[in-house]
Amino acid sequence: MEGVDYLRDERKKSEFDVEAMKVAWAGSREAFQVSDRMAKLVANDPVFEKFSKPTLGRKEMFKNTLRKAAYAWKLINDLHLTEEEAKWLRHYIDEPNYTDLQWEMFVPALEGQGSEEQKRKWLPLAQTMQIIGTYAQTELAHGSNVQGLETTATFDHETDQFVIHSPTLTSSKWWPGGMAKVATHAIVYARLIIDGHFYGVHGFIVQLRSLEDHSTLPGITVGDIGMKFGHGAYNTMDNGVLRFDRVRIPRNQMLMRVSQVTKEGKYVQSDVPRQLAYGTMVSVRQTIVSDASKALSRAVCIATRYSAIRRQFGSHDGGPETQVIDYKTQQSRLFPLLASAFAFRFVSEWLKSLQTDVKQRLEAKDFSTLPEAHACTAGLKSLTTAATADGIEECRKLCGGHGYLISSGLPELYAYYVPACTYEGENVVMMLQVARFLVKTVSEMSYKQPVGTADYLGRMAPLMHNNCDVQTAEDWLNPSAIVKAFETRAVRMIVDCSQRIAKFENQEEGFAELSTDLVEASLAHCQLIVVSTFIQRLKQEIPGKGVKQSLEVLCYVYALYLLHKHQGDFLATGYLTSKQASLANDQLKTLYSKVRPNAIALVDSFNHTDHYLSSVLGRYDGNVYPKLYEAARKDPLNDSDIADGINQYVQPILKQKLHLAKL
Numbered sequence: 001m002e003g004v005d006y007l008r009d010e011r012k013k014s015e016f017d018v019e020a021m022k023v024a025w026a027g028s029r030e031a032f033q034v035s036d037r038m039a040k041l042v043a044n045d046p047v048f049e050k051f052s053k054p055t056l057g058r059k060e061m062f063k064n065t066l067r068k069a070a071y072a073w074k075l076i077n078d079l080h081l082t083e084e085e086a087k088w089l090r091h092y093i094d095e096p097n098y099t100d101l102q103w104e105m106f107v108p109a110l111e112g113q114g115s116e117e118q119k120r121k122w123l124p125l126a127q128t129m130q131i132i133g134t135y136a137q138t139e140l141a142h143g144s145n146v147q148g149l150e151t152t153a154t155f156d157h158e159t160d161q162f163v164i165h166s167p168t169l170t171s172s173k174w175w176p177g178g179m180a181k182v183a184t185h186a187i188v189y190a191r192l193i194i195d196g197h198f199y200g201v202h203g204f205i206v207q208l209r210s211l212e213d214h215s216t217l218p219g220i221t222v223g224d225i226g227m228k229f230g231h232g233a234y235n236t237m238d239n240g241v242l243r244f245d246r247v248r249i250p251r252n253q254m255l256m257r258v259s260q261v262t263k264e265g266k267y268v269q270s271d272v273p274r275q276l277a278y279g280t281m282v283s284v285r286q287t288i289v290s291d292a293s294k295a296l297s298r299a300v301c302i303a304t305r306y307s308a309i310r311r312q313f314g315s316h317d318g319g320p321e322t323q324v325i326d327y328k329t330q331q332s333r334l335f336p337l338l339a340s341a342f343a344f345r346f347v348s349e350w351l352k353s354l355q356t357d358v359k360q361r362l363e364a365k366d367f368s369t370l371p372e373a374h375a376c377t378a379g380l381k382s383l384t385t386a387a388t389a390d391g392i393e394e395c396r397k398l399c400g401g402h403g404y405l406i407s408s409g410l411p412e413l414y415a416y417y418v419p420a421c422t423y424e425g426e427n428v429v430m431m432l433q434v435a436r437f438l439v440k441t442v443s444e445m446s447y448k449q450p451v452g453t454a455d456y457l458g459r460m461a462p463l464m465h466n467n468c469d470v471q472t473a474e475d476w477l478n479p480s481a482i483v484k485a486f487e488t489r490a491v492r493m494i495v496d497c498s499q500r501i502a503k504f505e506n507q508e509e510g511f512a513e514l515s516t517d518l519v520e521a522s523l524a525h526c527q528l529i530v531v532s533t534f535i536q537r538l539k540q541e542i543p544g545k546g547v548k549q550s551l552e553v554l555c556y557v558y559a560l561y562l563l564h565k566h567q568g569d570f571l572a573t574g575y576l577t578s579k580q581a582s583l584a585n586d587q588l589k590t591l592y593s594k595v596r597p598n599a600i601a602l603v604d605s606f607n608h609t610d611h612y613l614s615s616v617l618g619r620y621d622g623n624v625y626p627k628l629y630e631a632a633r634k635d636p637l638n639d640s641d642i643a644d645g646i647n648q649y650v651q652p653i654l655k656q657k658l659h660l661a662k663l
């Protein structure tokens with residue numbers, strides 16, 4: 001039998017309706033249709049071919065990406081694609097480039113932080129790509145600490161302008177995507193100075209390049225910061241370095257929604273919180289959570305299909321060897337990742353709806369949910385990107401030696417994905433933001449009832465004293481037992497930290513001293529959000545034969561896997577006994593055997609095309625070995641029998657050996 005037959009047999013074992021599961025994964029039939037249409041459009045167009053990418057040099061690779069981005073823009077216009085369709089199109093092209101910054105950061109920054117007048121002027125230019133923008137916040141010496149940025153924007157009363165300046169080497173903007181070679185404009189974050197007074201960091205729209213010939217404008221020095229980790233992965237992007245030598249911009253190019261500077265040089269704070277200036281980061285963090293489920297599902301799809309094809313050991317009487325997916329150890333590494341992909345998908349949908357709600361409230365000047373939205377996006381960004389990056393690497397290992405080949409698709413995926421743990425808020429720094437929110441919520445509880453994702457803190461008294469009543473492994477198949485365990489663990493960890501901080505004379509010192517425990521408590525809070533969201537999702541109607549049941553199994557796998565992984569926390573907080581933790585682990589093993597017959601159908605439900613996966617190991621048809629052989633034959637080193645350099649550097653050594661032998 002060949003891989004093709006193995007996957008065909010696997011698909012026959014499925015106990016649920018795969019087409020209905022595709023809709024559940026996508027969120028709705030309409031969402032499925034849009035993404036499916038765009039996936040096929042990209043997969044079937046030779047312009048978007050990407051198998052040759054790993055063999056291209058940096059310049060060729062960059063140019064190739066520009067060509068694809070230009071073609072994509074043409075398609076978007078010619079086919080009158082909607083905003084949603086255009087997003088999916090860019091997603092499936094699967095090559096980081098300047099348009100990510102244009103659409104995910106530049107346009108949202110204008111929308112979220114521009115005044116009505118500024119939006120009227122700049123948005124149409126950006127939305128029609130008459131200008132191309134980037135988000136220039138991070139500097140050589142400061143990324144996480146936004147208030148520590150050094151670039152200055154000094155108001156000049158006489159000319160009614162701001163003077164943008166890089167006073168030190170370390171103030172050079174460093175990292176912004178698309179900035180080195182493409183962006184014509186940037187939203188530059190700088191210290192606002194009026195009459196020698198510092199008014200905090202603000203965003204300014206600065207033109208970098210001529211719209212006529214693309215040359216850099218006077219006073220601007222800009223370039224690429226150099227090659228990044230993983231050959232093809234993120235090197236299609238021109239992350240840049242930028243310096244300003246007293247560049248002048250009109251006063252009305254400071255983003256003025258949150259605060260304004262008048263012609264007289266007066267600083268006026270609007271009636272909106274200053275944190276709205278961080279709004280672009282909040283919205284992109286939500287997109288990053290959604291991207292995590294896509295990246296993880298991609299790696300899991302490759303590893304699952306290959307695990308069903310790969311056979312090692314266990315042959316009796318000349319029969320076939322065991323599929324590696326049947327090894328319990330393989331299942332215990334793979335299936336929690338499969339479950340995590342679904343968990344992240346559902347939590348990202350929930351986060352999107354939270355974001356929409358916050359946006360509507362902000363328009364009505366209701367800022368009450370902003371701190372929670374910030375904590376949720378920061379925490380979930382951190383949780384999902386860390387788990388996804390680790391998960392992709394685990395999938396590579398699950399594919400054995402072949403996972404190390406570029407043609408497996410996994411090394412490039414990892415290298416593309418792993419900076420998500422750093423960009424848009426370094427993950428530990430983000431978890432500390434969650435901790436601030438939680439500690440503050442606890443400290444305010446005497447006069448303010450916690451709401452939303454923190455409402456369980458309001459049920460602190462029972463959660464501090466209850467014990468788990470699970471007696472059998474079956475008892476763990478109960479959503480309320482699971483939620484209660486996660487709530488109790490989180491509440492006890494948060495309260496413990498809060499009480500210990502309170503003992504310090506200086507609370508900031510206490511926070512710093514306990515920061516490692518606080519990060520763990522924040523993780524416990526975020527895991528509770530993901531688990532609860534999954535459970536809530538299952539309370540909704542989910543059509544299709546066996547779909548809900550399969551998702552229920554995955555939900556329990558996700559929750560009990562976390563419980564097992566973090567059982568130290570659960571035991572230390574005294575809610576569980578070691579017997580109950582061990583029962584959870586027993587149940588987890590039973591659940592793996594329920595996932596097993598459905599594993600291939602579950603990864604088929606992601607609806608990933610072979611083009612998107614770009615993996616010989618993860619091919620839909622399972623024809624792995626012939627295609628691996630074919631891919632290897634195509635390597636440039638195999639172009640000739642005798643490679644360049646052999647006659648020059650190897651033959652002389654061989655000949656010298658002959659000479660020595662004669663002696």
Ligand SMILES: CCCCCCCCCCCCCCCCCC(=O)SCCNC(=O)CCNC(=O)[C@H](O)C(C)(C)COP(=O)(O)OP(=O)(O)OC[C@H]1O[C@@H](n2cnc3c(N)ncnc32)[C@H](O)[C@@H]1OP(=O)(O)O
Binds near residue numbers: 284437
């Ligand atoms: C459908 C198809 C889909 C396709 C998918 C395609 C996906 C593509 C994904 C997009 C890829 C885009 C490319 C990647 C680009 C990366 C861009 C970047 O990295 S850009 C660079 C990214 N850089 C970073 O991310 C930098 C990270 N650093 C920071 O964000 C800040 O410096 C800080 C938050 C750490 C500290 O802030 P600081 O002001 O010093 O001080 P404090 O801590 O004292 O906080 C004071 C108060 O403010 C509060 N608050 C804080 N933030 C927020 C907020 N956002 N909101 C609200 N509130 C907030 C905070 O809670 C506190 O409240 P309270 O206690 O007083 O009540």
Ligand SMILES: Cc1cc2nc3c(=O)[nH]c(=O)nc-3n(C[C@H](O)[C@H](O)[C@H](O)COP(=O)(O)OP(=O)(O)OC[C@H]3O[C@@H](n4cnc5c(N)ncnc54)[C@H](O)[C@@H]3O)c2cc1C
Binds near residue numbers: 135145429
């Ligand atoms: C691929 C990529 C693309 C990017 N694109 C952009 C872009 O388009 N625009 C842009 O402006 N920026 C961009 N960035 C920059 C990115 O946003 C920053 O790198 C990120 O915010 C982290 O900041 P940092 O580099 O200063 O890390 P640092 O803060 O220097 O982190 C170093 C270490 O210090 C720790 N640390 C820092 N502060 C604390 C603290 N308070 N407590 C405990 N530990 C701490 C961190 O946990 C980390 O382990 C990009 C980065 C990458 C990698």
